[in-house]
Amino acid sequence: MASFSAVQLQAMAQSLHDVGVELGQVRLDAIGRGRPLSDPEMVQLLGQNLSLLNLSSSFAMQAAQVALNDVAGAVNDVQGATGEAKEALAGLERLDKAIRVGASVIVLGSSVFTGDPQQIGGAAQAVYAAAGS
Amino acid sequence: MRGRWERRVGLGLLLLCAGCGELGEVTALGGVADGLGQALPQVSGDLYGSCERRAALVARIPAAERPPASAGSTPDCGPAKAVSAQLGADEVVLTAYLRALSKLGTGEAFPYGKALGADVTAVNDFGVAAGANAELAGDSQKAAVAALTLTGKLADLATRHLRARDARRLVLEANPGVQVLTAALYQVGDIDYGILLADERGYLEAYYQGPMAAAQSKERLALILVQRQYDGDVDRLERRRAAAVEYGAVMQKIGVLHASLAQAVRDGAGFEGRVKALAPQVDQLRDAVAKLEAEVR
Numbered sequence: 001m002a003s004f005s006a007v008q009l010q011a012m013a014q015s016l017h018d019v020g021v022e023l024g025q026v027r028l029d030a031i032g033r034g035r036p037l038s039d040p041e042m043v044q045l046l047g048q049n050l051s052l053l054n055l056s057s058s059f060a061m062q063a064a065q066v067a068l069n070d071v072a073g074a075v076n077d078v079q080g081a082t083g084e085a086k087e088a089l090a091g092l093e094r095l096d097k098a099i100r101v102g103a104s105v106i107v108l109g110s111s112v113f114t115g116d117p118q119q120i121g122g123a124a125q126a127v128y129a130a131a132g133s
Numbered sequence: 134m135r136g137r138w139e140r141r142v143g144l145g146l147l148l149l150c151a152g153c154g155e156l157g158e159v160t161a162l163g164g165v166a167d168g169l170g171q172a173l174p175q176v177s178g179d180l181y182g183s184c185e186r187r188a189a190l191v192a193r194i195p196a197a198e199r200p201p202a203s204a205g206s207t208p209d210c211g212p213a214k215a216v217s218a219q220l221g222a223d224e225v226v227l228t229a230y231l232r233a234l235s236k237l238g239t240g241e242a243f244p245y246g247k248a249l250g251a252d253v254t255a256v257n258d259f260g261v262a263a264g265a266n267a268e269l270a271g272d273s274q275k276a277a278v279a280a281l282t283l284t285g286k287l288a289d290l291a292t293r294h295l296r297a298r299d300a301r302r303l304v305l306e307a308n309p310g311v312q313v314l315t316a317a318l319y320q321v322g323d324i325d326y327g328i329l330l331a332d333e334r335g336y337l338e339a340y341y342q343g344p345m346a347a348a349q350s351k352e353r354l355a356l357i358l359v360q361r362q363y364d365g366d367v368d369r370l371e372r373r374r375a376a377a378v379e380y381g382a383v384m385q386k387i388g389v390l391h392a393s394l395a396q397a398v399r400d401g402a403g404f405e406g407r408v409k410a411l412a413p414q415v416d417q418l419r420d421a422v423a424k425l426e427a428e429v430r
Contacts, residue, residue, distance in 0.1 A: 006320060006325075010320075010324055010325065010328065013325075013328045014328060017328060017331055017332055017335070020332070020335055021335050021338075024335055024338055024339050027339070027343065028338070028342050028343060028346055031343050031346045031347050032346045036347065037195075037197075037198045037343055037344065037347050038195075038197040038198050042198070042343075043197075043198060043199070043200055044200065044204075046194075046198070046199075046200050046206070046339060046343070047200025047201070047204030047205075047206050048204070049206075049335070049339055050191065050200065050204070050205075050206030050335075050336060050339060051200075051204050051205035051206045053187075053332040053335040053336060054187070054205055054206055054207075054208050054332070055205070056328060056332050057183075057184070057187070057208060057213075057328070057329050057332045058208075058212070059328075060325045060326075060328035060329050060332075061180075061212050061213055061216055061325070061329070062212075063320075063321075063324075063325050064180070064216045064220070064320075064321040064325040064326075065212070065215075065216055065219075067317045067320045067321050067325070068216065068219045068220060068223060068317060068321060070313075070317065071223065071313050071314050071317040073310075073313075074309070074310040074311075074312075074313035074314045074317075075223055075226050075310070075314060076310075077306075077307065077309065077310030078226050078227065078230045078307055078310040078311060078314055079226050079229075079230075080306075081230055081233075081303050081306050081307035081310070082226070082229050082230045082233045082307075084299075084302075084303060084306070085230070085233035085234060085236070085237055085299070085303050086233055088237060088295075088296075088299040088303075089233070089236055089237060091295075092292055092295060092296065095288075095292060095295070096245045096292070099245040099248075099249075099284060099288045100245050100248045100249075102284060103245070103248060103249050103252045103281055103284055104248075104252065106252070106256075106277050106280050106281055106284070107252045107255055107256055107277060107281075109273070109277065110256050110259065110273045110274055110276070110277035111256075111259060112273075113266070113269050113270040113273040113274075114259045114260065114270050115266075115270070116259075116260065119259055119260070122255075123255070126252075126255070130248070
């Protein structure tokens with residue numbers, strides 16, 4: 001079976017749609033002139049009208065499938081870049097933690113000179129908290 | 134020997150500052166990811182939704198007027214469901230990338246800034262216990278505040294440089310994929326979905342206009358009600374079509390903006406100015422995303 005490009009499939013879908021719409025108008029004109037809805041010819045026209053539109057949708061759907069299948073490699077590339085971004089962020093988060101631990105140690109060092117066990121204890125706890133976060 | 138070290142330090146500082154102040158538009162590009170995450174699935178999911186609505190219309194046609202199943206007028210929504218799912222998955226890949234880029238740009242994941250602020254406050258609030266050397270404690274307080282302030286400044290410089298370096302590398306690496314992906318999503322979301330909606334409109338015309346054309350004058354009140362129902366359905370369909378057009382516009386704008394960012398990275402010199410010049414494009418993308426969000430609401 002010949003394989004069509006997404007653009008070719010779109011063009012076929014559009015043509016089928018146009019013919020389907022025209023057939024629909026023929027049916028509506030006939031009903032307007034008094035043909036009953038249940039008239040076998042009207043039922044047949046409705047069937048042709050809808051099946052052409054349905055076929056048009058099937059072609060459009062195939063065009064979408066072709067387009068999406070064609071981008072599988074690109075999707076992998078973008079996913080790979082996202083993974084790298086997440087790794088970079090994880091590295092920066094480790095740096096962030098190191099900065100916070102270092103800063104809390106500076107606070108602890110300064111608290112020692114206050115001679116207040118409560119303040120020293122609080123600063124020491126902050127070091128544990130920063131290291132554990 | 135000493136001179137060589139001085140040159141190395143000088144070069145290090147130069148490299149450190151090469152990444153300063155350039156993340157704004159990268160952040161803005163990623164900043165639209167949240168809006169996209171909300172709006173895009175409304176469009177991709179409706180490829181299947183449109184098929185289901187067409188099938189429901191056929192099922193509601195009275196048996197005497199309905200074409201036989203063999204006529205092929207009832208859609209098989211299996212393929213539409215698969216395409217919707219695949220399109221949705223590709224959208225997630227794109228928004229996840231933009232979100233990760235945004236996170237690198239904003240540095241929102243790094244709470245050290247707040248922590249350092251709290252540490253400075255804690256040191257300033259230290260009281261001196263009886264018997265302790267107040268002068269020594271005061272000097273220590275000053276030294277600690279100075280050290281914390283310097284830590285903050287150095288950390289800002291270092292993390293900003295690392296984030297800028299990573300963001301620039303990612304923009305370059307991802308650009309070919311982003312171009313192909315946004316072009317495909319434009320094709321599917323605007324063109325293919327547009328054809329589906331036009332076909333659905335044909336189904337609506339057949340479903341409503343036939344009985345309306347056949348209605349007798351004594352059925353005037355019923356006709357008014359049906360007309361209102363028809364107008365409502367057409368209006369909803371037109372909004373979906375408008376959303377599809379906006380979807381396509383958003384994809385094109387993401388592609389163009391990302392390509393411009395990649396070009397700015399490649400050009401290197403004057404990067405900051407080139408990126409700032411992209412601000413109007415960023416605004417246009419933000420507007421398009423806002424329009425899309427409004428259409429799918």
